[in-house]
Amino acid sequence: MEKPGDLPRRRAGKTKVDTETGCRHVSCEGKTQLVHCVVFRLSVGEIPEGFQVRHADPGGRHFTLGCDPDHLEAVPKKEALRRRDWESARARRTHCPHGHAYTPENSYPDPRGFRQCRTCHSERVGSPRVPRAV
Template identity: 40%
Template sequence: MNGTRNAPAAENWLPIPDFPGYEVSDLGRVRSFMRSAPIIMRQQFTSTGGYGHVGLHNGTSHTRKVHSLVLLAFVGPLPKGMVRRHLDGNVRNNALSNLRYGTQSENLLDQREHGTNARSNKTHCPQGHEYSPENTKMDGGSRICRTCHNQQGRDAYVPKVRRDPMAKTHCPKGHAYDGTVRSGGYLLCRICHNAWARADFAKKMAAR
């Protein structure tokens, strides 16, 4: 019998950039050399999404998703405007062969194909507008309805109705307005105005 028939696939390791003493493999495993012998690190999985992550230390503690470490080490930094994709839809399969950088549109197509994102299967926004290519924009991985977004922008610039100052009956100190209007169209409280005038006059006399 051929003893190599069931031999495990070769595993290649590379250092993790910015984290001396750690390596990641093209099969999605992480090991630490922080002790005398290398240790395969146990992965934790997020409660939302199920992504595997590990804790790393380079003077301060950091938590990093394993698939991001694999791509960083074997492919390079995440290009601007791109996202990390799991080609088979299984977020726990962090083998390099299952990972790619791609556009958010490609990522949503992956999720829709594998049925892993219920929101991506929706065809209309909560207000009933269709998520057509012309009516959809992306923001941080989420679809935005352009019709709703534009309406919200217009609503934000509608000037607020200014309260009619003539509708007030009393000044902030509780004195009843007598109907006197000062320059600018605002009601004038005679009591407060006279008190201010007397105080101002006394202050000027004291300064002489």
């Protein structure tokens, strides 16, 4: 018989951390799921259609690494997107969607201020000349 104290050790071996976002994933019910969503479903109930589980408490603090059910809430997807800190999410990215590193030599800000990959830009336009940062 398994002891409750063994659960953290056993679960740690089955939990994977996304290095880009810091989110933890776990295999549950035969598929990979975000840990905070599994905890919400087990502790609070099903996630309503069109809602996402967010890490927050009534005091407005944001807990991205914890899975305390008291710090989780289901909010409509539009609200979850509105609350997201897009600037810090982009800053944590180390590679473009095609896997090229965002180094000072291989990236530049586009007119909107978003970081772009020089390698991808060169492949798209077929030219080695890419706009340089001002």
